[in-house]
Amino acid sequence: MNDSTIQNFKEILRKEGLRYTKQRQAVWDEIQNSQEHRDAEDIYMSIRNNGVNVSRATVYRTIDVLVKNRMVRKMDVGDGRNRYEPRLGDAHHDHMICVETGKIIEFYNEELEDLQEKIAEENGYMLVRHIHQLFVKPLKK
Amino acid sequence: MNDSTIQNFKEILRKEGLRYTKQRQAVWDEIQNSQEHRDAEDIYMSIRNNGVNVSRATVYRTIDVLVKNRMVRKMDVGDGRNRYEPRLGDAHHDHMICVETGKIIEFYNEELEDLQEKIAEENGYMLVRHIHQLFVKPLKK
DNA sequence: CCCTTTTTGAGACTGAGTCTCATTCGGATA
DNA sequence: TATCCGAATGAGACTCAGTCTCAAAAAGGG
Numbered sequence: 001m002n003d004s005t006i007q008n009f010k011e012i013l014r015k016e017g018l019r020y021t022k023q024r025q026a027v028w029d030e031i032q033n034s035q036e037h038r039d040a041e042d043i044y045m046s047i048r049n050n051g052v053n054v055s056r057a058t059v060y061r062t063i064d065v066l067v068k069n070r071m072v073r074k075m076d077v078g079d080g081r082n083r084y085e086p087r088l089g090d091a092h093h094d095h096m097i098c099v100e101t102g103k104i105i106e107f108y109n110e111e112l113e114d115l116q117e118k119i120a121e122e123n124g125y126m127l128v129r130h131i132h133q134l135f136v137k138p139l140k141k
Numbered sequence: 142m143n144d145s146t147i148q149n150f151k152e153i154l155r156k157e158g159l160r161y162t163k164q165r166q167a168v169w170d171e172i173q174n175s176q177e178h179r180d181a182e183d184i185y186m187s188i189r190n191n192g193v194n195v196s197r198a199t200v201y202r203t204i205d206v207l208v209k210n211r212m213v214r215k216m217d218v219g220d221g222r223n224r225y226e227p228r229l230g231d232a233h234h235d236h237m238i239c240v241e242t243g244k245i246i247e248f249y250n251e252e253l254e255d256l257q258e259k260i261a262e263e264n265g266y267m268l269v270r271h272i273h274q275l276f277v278k279p280l281k282k
Numbered sequence: 283c284c285c286t287t288t289t290t291g292a293g294a295c296t297g298a299g300t301c302t303c304a305t306t307c308g309g310a311t312a
Numbered sequence: 313t314a315t316c317c318g319a320a321t322g323a324g325a326c327t328c329a330g331t332c333t334c335a336a337a338a339a340g341g342g
Binding site (some may be wrong): 017019021056057058 | 287288289290291292293298299
């Protein structure tokens, strides 16, 4: 929402040879302004409720650009709907999903990250990215 | 395909209050007889090619029973189609997917497993299951 | 302001998976 | 082994996230 973020977004569009439109800005604003893990429909509805006319097609198309440029992270929670969250330069993290409440908890563990790279290398590969979700339930008190 | 496996399968059906049918047996046979990571359509087509009449609905319904009873593992490779593999009592493993060739490599790392339980516990949760996929590309020679 | 090119949006389409319900089958019982 | 009834099956309708189409609208360089 601040100037530097908008400039950054414009730069990415330029780099991709894409035009700056209010719809694209609205999608980025919407994702950026909420730290939650939201699905596309949710993002689409919010933008419309904010009075910006946009189509689902445009929402999906813009999300793809944002994901490709690492401004947004796409995550598969396993219920058939992808969730999105802004990256905003903050450190990488994985997710823990409570199977009882659906609550999503973020976590980051250095050791875990290193181990994954090591495993890939041991097999003759380089780690590009990973999907890692822990499905958990509350510990009995 | 051998007697004890069939008995085991029948036992699970009984436990679930389900009847033993040739379609259900065919689905289990099909998954069991291939160590590959196959999708539902693939399994469905193979069974039909083997001369057993079965519907997609039955394939999906049977897979659900097998997954619930831990005879089959369901995995999300991220392309919108779930893959299935037999468990056959063999040890747990995760997958590495080559983004260049699509090859799926299985791996198991004790340290990684322990670490995940530890992380869940540190957050007041118990690990129920996890999704863990490493997307990799070949190391440059 | 013009003009070319890109973007948009409404809604058609896709494809994996689920649901429906009339028909068929399993298997317990006698 | 024949009967019977609830469970299982299958064809295809349906769902739903996401993609595609293409005419109309907007961007933005000149």
